[in-house]
Amino acid sequence: MKGGFFMKMSKMYIPTLKETPADAEIVSHQLMLRAGLMRKLTSGIYTYLPLGYNVIRKFEQIVREEMNRAGAQELLMPALQPAALWKESKRFDDYGPELMKLKDRHNRDFCLGPTHEEVVTDLVRDEIRSYKDLPLNLYQIQTKYRDEIRPRFGVLRGREFIMKDAYSFDRDQAGLDQSYQKMYDAYCKIYDRCGLKYRTILADSGPIGGDNSHEFMVLAEVGEDTIVYCDSCDYAANLDLAESVLDLKEETAGDAELSAVSTPAAKTIDQVAEFLELEIKQIVKSVLYETQRGEIVLALIRGDYEVNEVKLANLLGVVNLELAGDQVYEELNTVKGFTGPVNIGEVKIIADHSVSKIVDGVIGANEADQHFIHFNFSRDLDLEETFDIRKVKEGEECVHCGGKLKFAEGIEVGQIFKLGTKYSEVFNATYLDEDGKSQMMEMGCYGIGITRTIAAAIEQNYDEYGIKWPLALAPYQVHLLQLGESEEVIAKTEDLYKQLNNEGIEVLLDDRNERAGVKFNDADLIGCPIRITIGERSLSAGKLEVKYRQTGKEFTISTGDETAKIKELLADLS
RNA sequence: CGGAGCGUGGCGCAGUUUGGUAGCGCACCUGCUUUGGGAGCAGGGGGUCGAAGGUUCAAAUCCUUUCGCUCCGACCA
Numbered sequence: 001m002k003g004g005f006f007m008k009m010s011k012m013y014i015p016t017l018k019e020t021p022a023d024a025e026i027v028s029h030q031l032m033l034r035a036g037l038m039r040k041l042t043s044g045i046y047t048y049l050p051l052g053y054n055v056i057r058k059f060e061q062i063v064r065e066e067m068n069r070a071g072a073q074e075l076l077m078p079a080l081q082p083a084a085l086w087k088e089s090k091r092f093d094d095y096g097p098e099l100m101k102l103k104d105r106h107n108r109d110f111c112l113g114p115t116h117e118e119v120v121t122d123l124v125r126d127e128i129r130s131y132k133d134l135p136l137n138l139y140q141i142q143t144k145y146r147d148e149i150r151p152r153f154g155v156l157r158g159r160e161f162i163m164k165d166a167y168s169f170d171r172d173q174a175g176l177d178q179s180y181q182k183m184y185d186a187y188c189k190i191y192d193r194c195g196l197k198y199r200t201i202l203a204d205s206g207p208i209g210g211d212n213s214h215e216f217m218v219l220a221e222v223g224e225d226t227i228v229y230c231d232s233c234d235y236a237a238n239l240d241l242a243e244s245v246l247d248l249k250e251e252t253a254g255d256a257e258l259s260a261v262s263t264p265a266a267k268t269i270d271q272v273a274e275f276l277e278l279e280i281k282q283i284v285k286s287v288l289y290e291t292q293r294g295e296i297v298l299a300l301i302r303g304d305y306e307v308n309e310v311k312l313a314n315l316l317g318v319v320n321l322e323l324a325g326d327q328v329y330e331e332l333n334t335v336k337g338f339t340g341p342v343n344i345g346e347v348k349i350i351a352d353h354s355v356s357k358i359v360d361g362v363i364g365a366n367e368a369d370q371h372f373i374h375f376n377f378s379r380d381l382d383l384e385e386t387f388d389i390r391k392v393k394e395g396e397e398c399v400h401c402g403g404k405l406k407f408a409e410g411i412e413v414g415q416i417f418k419l420g421t422k423y424s425e426v427f428n429a430t431y432l433d434e435d436g437k438s439q440m441m442e443m444g445c446y447g448i449g450i451t452r453t454i455a456a457a458i459e460q461n462y463d464e465y466g467i468k469w470p471l472a473l474a475p476y477q478v479h480l481l482q483l484g485e486s487e488e489v490i491a492k493t494e495d496l497y498k499q500l501n502n503e504g505i506e507v508l509l510d511d512r513n514e515r516a517g518v519k520f521n522d523a524d525l526i527g528c529p530i531r532i533t534i535g536e537r538s539l540s541a542g543k544l545e546v547k548y549r550q551t552g553k554e555f556t557i558s559t560g561d562e563t564a565k566i567k568e569l570l571a572d573l574s
Numbered sequence: 575c576g577g578a579g580c581g582u583g584g585c586g587c588a589g590u591u592u593g594g595u596a597g598c599g600c601a602c603c604u605g606c607u608u609u610g611g612g613a614g615c616a617g618g619g620g621g622u623c624g625a626a627g628g629u630u631c632a633a634a635u636c637c638u639u640u641c642g643c644u645c646c647g648a649c650c651a
Contacts, residue, residue, distance in 0.1 A: 015584090017585065017586095017601095018585085018586095018600070018601085018612065019585060019586050019600075020586090021585075021586085022580090022585090022586070022587090022644080023580090023643065023644050023645090024644095025644080025645075040643095042642085042643085043642085043643065043644090096649095096650085097649095098649095098650065098651095146650085146651090148649095148650075149575085149648085149649055149650070150645095150647095150648095150649085150650095152644085152645085157650090157651090203651090215651090224650090224651070225651080412651065415651080481610095483609090483610060484609075484610085485609090514612090515608090515609060515610085515611085515612075515613065516609075516610040516611065516612095517609095517610080517611040517612045517613085518611085518612050519610090519611085519612095520610080520611045520612085521611065521612050522612085524611090533610080535610060536610090537610065538610095545610095
């Protein structure tokens, strides 16, 4: 790289590890430590070493280019922020214990910013007065803080991490829609350029607020969310929100009356089905929940499905939902494992669509060791409608195209929100329109986790020997190995090193006095896309050896025009 | 915050049950040999055994307190 990066390994600080550090659980964490990209300072907080910082800069540069191209402007806001601002938006308390709080010597409250809506809105409200100044999109790449309850997975869930965050300000919703779409497109370009396999999903907007949001999820073997995606269309959703086609059969109504049967010790769906020799599908699962407001809700779902608590909570308009405690069962005069919707006390009943057609089902009788059989949903219950509170299962049908739904773990690497006027109202961020009337700005906010995207890239690109960087993120494009100390080898290596440098190709030169095996293994571990080996063996035949890290393909090229050839190879890779 | 586990040289670990001069592998330094997939031999440096207090003639080891780290869960996104 032109511009003064150290590139000779004999002089560089690249502490690779032969052994896997004991406390690193997932591959990206292990490899980031082993390849000498970073070191842990304390739980959830890392130092980025020269090689790791190179990768960070590579990704940041891609982000900058696409953000600038989309019309956003870079600035840098403080990480240390006065609590007063956060009290103005009520988030000093509402954000919860994840907000890293501290005091200065005068005992004034401060916090370390996990995000910058407050700061940026405060800035803009003072400076932007006219519709002529809109739209505006400001972004920064900065260190953020979140006092995680449990940091884990290396850089995937840290307490200090690097984020790109952008904030858009528009005159109206139509403008916001445009700004949002621009960011959506820019994000796609960014992740495409990194060669990442990702999906966008509709998401809950969480504590940041607003009513419209997409998450960009990198699909991997490990992740924090289960992503449901369709194998034949673009549909993808968080498992919490995913929908699928419900396989409902019209059943012919039996006219048998609801009647109690003894089902001793049959508490689970499986036990009841086995005891009565019925299909699981005929049994109605009844689950009691208690909301944070103390409301008791009985959820009904077909025996072969699970209740999706997020869907249920959203339906009820609550944030928190818990399985009811023993006390609730006592109050309702029912028994755990034998709960049912008929003859239960005063509770709200929410039924899933899956039970709506049941005509000869089984429900709990609210008495120990008793169930009712011949349960007919429409006859025996007086419910106006049924809802979707069902957890999707892998292999079910896509609601959009009929394709098959698959599950993957996902790492959230970006999220975009339409905030609307939530913050402009709080901070009174207004402008004057053409008629001289004061109007609220419509805001959007857009985040990319820089450090976690790098971890996600590794999760998608590694083998048993180490990292296989996509060209766009590689700390160096070419890893040049000098094997042996003969004059010819040294001279050729120096020569090629200089030529590549002059061409602006980023080359890492392994000129260390190490054995070949050490160099090969470190090269595999560090994972630069192209490895060039210069050794007497092939140099005497006028050849250099090339190996692609990604595919493992090996071949030789002739000396003489090797620089031009290497440029071609790189062009082919990108 | 609940459950589990771990803190011994830079890294990975043994030693703790049963108290008795702190050890192994890797890494590091010196020399010789070696040199295309993590070399061999010889010599060498480096550790308040996480911290504090206690018991004991004697503590890495037993007791108390405390700090840190990791995993599972709750939580968060």
